[in-house]
Amino acid sequence: MSSRTGKPPVRSAAWRISLWATLAFMCGTIIVFIFLDRFVANDIQRRSDAWLSGEVEVLGDVAERTPNDALYNRVVGEVAELASREVPNKGATPESENDSVFFIQTDKQGALKLWVGTGDGPAHLEAIKAHALAGSGPVSIRVRGFGTPFRVASDSMGDGGRVYLGLSERDQRRVLLNMRVRFFALWLSLVLLGFAIVFFTSRRTLSHVRNITDAASHIGESDLKTRVPISSRNDEISQLGYTLNRMLDRIENSVHQLHTITDSLAHDLRSPLTAIRGKLETSLALRDPDHAESIVSAIEELDRLTDFLNKSLDVAEAKADALRLNPSTIDLDALLRSIIDLYEPSMNERGIRIRLHSATPVYIVADEGLIHRMVANLFDNELKHLPSGCSVDIYLQERDGEARLTLSDNGPGFDPEVREQLFTKAVKGRRSNGHGLGLAFVDAVVRAHAGKVNADNMDAGGASITLSLPLAASESQRMHTTHAG
Amino acid sequence: MRLLMVEDEHDIQAFLLRALSDAGYGVDVAPDGKTAETLAANNKYDILIVDLGLPDQDGITLITHLRQTGVNAPVLILSARRSVDDRVRGLEQGGDDYLTKPFALAELLARLRNLLKRNAPPASELTRVRVQDLELDLLRREASRSGQPLQLTPQEFVLLEYLCRNAGRVVTRSMILHKVWGMRIQPDTNVVDVHIYRLRGKVDGNGQTPLIRTLRGVGYVLQDR
Numbered sequence: 001m002s003s004r005t006g007k008p009p010v011r012s013a014a015w016r017i018s019l020w021a022t023l024a025f026m027c028g029t030i031i032v033f034i035f036l037d038r039f040v041a042n043d044i045q046r047r048s049d050a051w052l053s054g055e056v057e058v059l060g061d062v063a064e065r066t067p068n069d070a071l072y073n074r075v076v077g078e079v080a081e082l083a084s085r086e087v088p089n090k091g092a093t094p095e096s097e098n099d100s101v102f103f104i105q106t107d108k109q110g111a112l113k114l115w116v117g118t119g120d121g122p123a124h125l126e127a128i129k130a131h132a133l134a135g136s137g138p139v140s141i142r143v144r145g146f147g148t149p150f151r152v153a154s155d156s157m158g159d160g161g162r163v164y165l166g167l168s169e170r171d172q173r174r175v176l177l178n179m180r181v182r183f184f185a186l187w188l189s190l191v192l193l194g195f196a197i198v199f200f201t202s203r204r205t206l207s208h209v210r211n212i213t214d215a216a217s218h219i220g221e222s223d224l225k226t227r228v229p230i231s232s233r234n235d236e237i238s239q240l241g242y243t244l245n246r247m248l249d250r251i252e253n254s255v256h257q258l259h260t261i262t263d264s265l266a267h268d269l270r271s272p273l274t275a276i277r278g279k280l281e282t283s284l285a286l287r288d289p290d291h292a293e294s295i296v297s298a299i300e301e302l303d304r305l306t307d308f309l310n311k312s313l314d315v316a317e318a319k320a321d322a323l324r325l326n327p328s329t330i331d332l333d334a335l336l337r338s339i340i341d342l343y344e345p346s347m348n349e350r351g352i353r354i355r356l357h358s359a360t361p362v363y364i365v366a367d368e369g370l371i372h373r374m375v376a377n378l379f380d381n382e383l384k385h386l387p388s389g390c391s392v393d394i395y396l397q398e399r400d401g402e403a404r405l406t407l408s409d410n411g412p413g414f415d416p417e418v419r420e421q422l423f424t425k426a427v428k429g430r431r432s433n434g435h436g437l438g439l440a441f442v443d444a445v446v447r448a449h450a451g452k453v454n455a456d457n458m459d460a461g462g463a464s465i466t467l468s469l470p471l472a473a474s475e476s477q478r479m480h481t482t483h484a485g
Numbered sequence: 486m487r488l489l490m491v492e493d494e495h496d497i498q499a500f501l502l503r504a505l506s507d508a509g510y511g512v513d514v515a516p517d518g519k520t521a522e523t524l525a526a527n528n529k530y531d532i533l534i535v536d537l538g539l540p541d542q543d544g545i546t547l548i549t550h551l552r553q554t555g556v557n558a559p560v561l562i563l564s565a566r567r568s569v570d571d572r573v574r575g576l577e578q579g580g581d582d583y584l585t586k587p588f589a590l591a592e593l594l595a596r597l598r599n600l601l602k603r604n605a606p607p608a609s610e611l612t613r614v615r616v617q618d619l620e621l622d623l624l625r626r627e628a629s630r631s632g633q634p635l636q637l638t639p640q641e642f643v644l645l646e647y648l649c650r651n652a653g654r655v656v657t658r659s660m661i662l663h664k665v666w667g668m669r670i671q672p673d674t675n676v677v678d679v680h681i682y683r684l685r686g687k688v689d690g691n692g693q694t695p696l697i698r699t700l701r702g703v704g705y706v707l708q709d710r
Contacts, residue, residue: 345676
């Protein structure tokens, strides 16, 4: 019942499934992107290199053909300027156009002849020379004062000089960065969306499983008629439901068989017992003083036999988890008070003191008749086994959603020889004169109500028996369960 | 009082017939459901005793059928079954009663009387009960014997009231447990006896004529004469 309310989503299977699925999805998409990124970066590089190589050839050509007069610098400079406007991957900012491209012309000795661009021409030339630029393709060169390296292509001229054309990698990088940022945003939203979808679908699917679990946990010791809900889709989960229901059919069938057997056994034994008891009572009514004593003890023996028969069948049914219950909400505190009221004079008579430590009503849902008989059994036990001068303390409290009832005495405790098998049928100590079903019956009743019994000797001496029974659901919880069901 | 007993076990029939006749009932016996229906159709009974396990049909079915044919007399259901059926519970709520086998005759008779009383027009609620020189004031919860007030605990008063209301008739231990403590239990210790001894010490003390008698193997009776 509490699985629905108490469990945080972080601990659920749906959470783990979605976490792992998302992780796998993240890794996959990251690998795909790395490949894509490599490919795009190479392509951009290749295209800008192609432009550089083409342009440097054209500029070299222009520089060669232009007459070497006073206008030479201006003409070549303007051509270079114009070329820089066609830079690929150019950023949107117009002021950057000047510093993204430079043009250098050197003479035969390698001295700077013409410089078009922003910044310090000789510094660029120095950087290029330091790199020992080979004749072939463009290379990346880092120039002092600039954050991003330049891609530089060169061409030789007929007069032995060289032309260099450099293009800043900044714009190229910005394009890549742009792409990466967009991809990351897209990737993040995809991952989150995927996680949400996986989480909600698996939670929805698993909620059917949880419904089955909830229903199955309610189909317990007494209620075998209910079946787990089956979703309309013919999937694995509805198969699970079908299988569970078939299993429940079989269990119900066996339990029904057991009931039939115990019923007919009870009937076949009780009918003659009724007749014998009736006859004995009729003879007793004749007031024959010679036989009265023996008739009376026969009736008493017969009543003990009946009680033994009832308890044996109860224990037998309970051991098979087939005890029939008629549950209602009962207050253990009030129940204990009235049983103590019944037993106290007998206890006092034998010099045993009894104390109840319970402050508030404690409600459980249980078969009242069985709980009465069970508690009476515990008291009978104390009454029969405690020597005079001892005391019994009864504690009743609510703890961890359970009603906990503890009976502890300061008597001799359980016989060590029977301690191990206190709750098995028909075990009794040497000094005991009962039929030994007492604690087995207690265990049977508590188990039938989904509770637990612990019995042991205390270190300080004396025996202690603790019963835990599930508390009755409060009004709000009951409504919640009804809705969920 | 005419009574119809529907019971197939011969031995049970025999002793019940005798005990019921002794108690003043005019008893007809039906060994199966068929006979019971015929008898009920031709006679008017004040009360019925029906065993649940009949050879030809289920006791509950018989009761339902009799009710449909206009038999309104209260029914005491006898059951040798293990658990109390929901349908029996339903009948119990409808004013009938049940008793599991084996039972004490005293309890059977007490339940029959209760059923007849329940269906009789309600007598005006008693406020005082008097049995010989024992007097109970039910409103003030006080008891006195020969004019001398008795110091009773509330529980002792309830027990004495129950004995007084059944004065002259036997009450068994299980009847006391059921009616005074509200429990259907069978303790294998003498808890009820101790209550009775204590009560007797207060009621029959001081050398007065004993009122509360023990019938060993049966129960107790508060003598009314």
